[in-house]
Amino acid sequence: MAKSDKNEKNERNVESITNRDVDFAKWYTDIVTKAELADYTSIRGCVALRPYGYALWENIQKNLDQRLKETGHENVYLPMFIPESLLQKEKDHVEGFAPEVAWVTAGGSEPLTERLCVRPTSETLFCELYAGIIHSYRDLPKLYNQWCSVVRWEKTTRPFLRTLEFLWQEGHTAHETEDEAEAEAVRILEIYSQLCESALAMPVIKGQKTEKERFAGAKTTYTIEALMHDGKALQAGTTHNFGDGFARAFGIQYTDRGNQLRYVSQSSWGVSTRLIGGIIMTHGDDNGLVLPPGIAPTQVMIIPVAQHKEGVLEAARQLRDRLALVCRVALDDSDKTPGWKFSEHEMKGIPIRLEFGPRDMENQQAVLARRDTGEKRTVALERLEDEVSALLAEIRASMYQKALDNQRRKTFTASTLAEFEAILRDNTGFIQAMWCGDQACEDLIKEKTAATSRCLPFEGEAVGDRCVCCGRPAKHMVYWGKAY
RNA sequence: CGGGAUGUAGCGCAGUUUGGUAGCGCGCCUCGUUCGGGACGAGGAGGCCGCAGGUUCAAAUCCUGUCAUCCCGACCA
Numbered sequence: 001m002a003k004s005d006k007n008e009k010n011e012r013n014v015e016s017i018t019n020r021d022v023d024f025a026k027w028y029t030d031i032v033t034k035a036e037l038a039d040y041t042s043i044r045g046c047v048a049l050r051p052y053g054y055a056l057w058e059n060i061q062k063n064l065d066q067r068l069k070e071t072g073h074e075n076v077y078l079p080m081f082i083p084e085s086l087l088q089k090e091k092d093h094v095e096g097f098a099p100e101v102a103w104v105t106a107g108g109s110e111p112l113t114e115r116l117c118v119r120p121t122s123e124t125l126f127c128e129l130y131a132g133i134i135h136s137y138r139d140l141p142k143l144y145n146q147w148c149s150v151v152r153w154e155k156t157t158r159p160f161l162r163t164l165e166f167l168w169q170e171g172h173t174a175h176e177t178e179d180e181a182e183a184e185a186v187r188i189l190e191i192y193s194q195l196c197e198s199a200l201a202m203p204v205i206k207g208q209k210t211e212k213e214r215f216a217g218a219k220t221t222y223t224i225e226a227l228m229h230d231g232k233a234l235q236a237g238t239t240h241n242f243g244d245g246f247a248r249a250f251g252i253q254y255t256d257r258g259n260q261l262r263y264v265s266q267s268s269w270g271v272s273t274r275l276i277g278g279i280i281m282t283h284g285d286d287n288g289l290v291l292p293p294g295i296a297p298t299q300v301m302i303i304p305v306a307q308h309k310e311g312v313l314e315a316a317r318q319l320r321d322r323l324a325l326v327c328r329v330a331l332d333d334s335d336k337t338p339g340w341k342f343s344e345h346e347m348k349g350i351p352i353r354l355e356f357g358p359r360d361m362e363n364q365q366a367v368l369a370r371r372d373t374g375e376k377r378t379v380a381l382e383r384l385e386d387e388v389s390a391l392l393a394e395i396r397a398s399m400y401q402k403a404l405d406n407q408r409r410k411t412f413t414a415s416t417l418a419e420f421e422a423i424l425r426d427n428t429g430f431i432q433a434m435w436c437g438d439q440a441c442e443d444l445i446k447e448k449t450a451a452t453s454r455c456l457p458f459e460g461e462a463v464g465d466r467c468v469c470c471g472r473p474a475k476h477m478v479y480w481g482k483a484y
Numbered sequence: 485c486g487g488g489a490u491g492u493a494g495c496g497c498a499g500u501u502u503g504g505u506a507g508c509g510c511g512c513c514u515c516g517u518u519c520g521g522g523a524c525g526a527g528g529a530g531g532c533c534g535c536a537g538g539u540u541c542a543a544a545u546c547c548u549g550u551c552a553u554c555c556c557g558a559c560c561a
Binding site: 023025026029033040042044096099100121150152154155156161162166168170235236237238270271272273274275303304305306307308309335336337338339340341342343344346355357358359360367450483 | 495522552553556557559560561
């Protein structure tokens with residue numbers, strides 16, 4: 001009766017966003033705009049990142065940048081323009097990117113003698129730089145990274161998942177041997193995976209791309225694949241081993257220890273603001289965004305109750321100052337009602353809400369409410385720092401576990417193409433199935449099921465010994481899925 | 485690039501069928517009362533009805549064109 005009404009209301013406090021299970025795509029864009037992460041602009045396919053969305057990116061940046069510096073990488077910045085002749089030096093690379101580059105053809109009122117593309121990625125510029133500064137084995141390795149934006153003229157776009165311009169980091173390294181370039185690609189994949197799993201609480205499958213899905217110009221491409229709440233896969237980051245292909249095209253040579261002239265081997269790798277889309281679709285619910293504590297711009301929001309009453313606001317400010325030493329905390333002392341604030345900060349995904357009113361002041365306590373589960377607990381003020389720190393860790397762990405449970409629940413195995421199709425008729429998720437290694441089978445599976453090969457996982461056992469498509473002896477276990 | 489839908493106040497929409505003073509809800513501003521799950525009252529501001537032509541005494545409404553966005557598919561961090 002009255003109680004069940006209340007429970008229903010508690011399950012769904014925010015009426016203004018689309019129900020997640022009714023229309024996932026609309027739910028997604030509702031969150032993007034209502035949580036004030038980004039907004040549409042007058043430029044097709046380009047969004048404005050609002051302060052809250054940009055703060056998320058800054059936190060991802062900080063976390064990753066630190067990991068990269070700890071492993072010896074240095075930040076640089078290269079131009080956003082690439083002359084056509086430079087872009088065309090590596091054949092596979094230009095073929096891969098040409099269909100989606102934007103061209104600059106005039107400077108002011110003067111037509112350019114050679115048109116410039118707006119970088120879709122910077123391999124060519126890094127190669128040009130490396131060709132000039134690498135001469136000796138003593139100059140190696142070069143471990144450079146760049147934070148920038150790139151432009152790809154995509155046909156269809158969605159905020160964070162695919163926009164014409166997006167922010168990312170691109171690492172470009174040069175090594176003495178191909179083994180070193182290979183080791184770098186694998187090492188960075190591990191760093192990406194740790195970033196996702198610890199800071200973003202987002203489980204990922206690490207693996208290798210098939211030849212069909214490989215990056216233009218790469219010898220090997222590695223990927224981390226995450227499974228979103230709706231069962232579609234998201235490529236969250238990639239790393240590539242180029243071998244010496246680019247070095248040969250760009251003439252990047254060095255004199256080795258034995259006075260022999262050799263080509264360097266290279267790697268490149270990137271993650272982008274797409275990770276923010278991943279966070280939304282991994283953790284969000286019908287009340288809005290749910291942010292992992294690791295990157296939440298505000299981890300604890302203090303909401304004073306009856307803040308006009310004597311002493312409440314002053315005491316709340318003291319709590320804020322205390323907590324500021326252990327976490328990112330803010331106090332909402334606007335003149336909205338507490339109920340409004342509860343909903344607003346839920347929409348924005350703030351991990352912990354701290355309620356503090358006259359009742360708490362009297363009892364020397366505070367109420368902590370978890371965003372991920374809705375659970376409330378009352379804690380003694382003297383133990384506040386410890387309770388908050390412990391709760392933040394607990395939230396990260398349970399968000400990760402919940403996402404992992406979703407991924408496992410939506411991972412199926414198929415041993416025949418018929419079975420494969422049948423599973424995807426009623427479900428969306430990862431399909432584990434064996435593959436002979438022949439691209440014809442990969443193409444046929446895509447044609448029949450709309451699923452693409454996501455990766456050949458590093459970990460994961462064979463689920464049979466015959467190709468799911470042709471029945472010939474299988475070479476690999478592959479994760480398949482419909483992807484964003 | 486194909487299929488579908490939509491452009492009217494910051495947001496969500498009605499009004500278009502049958503042409504005749506530009507509307508509603510939320511939000512915003514001011515004042516007051518409120519405050520443990522999106523408070524209430526009073527007052528107020530805000531509009532090239534996507535854009536360009538045309539028809540008409542008169543166009544948000546009818547006609548032609550155009551631009552943009554969103555959703556669903558083919559291509560991609």
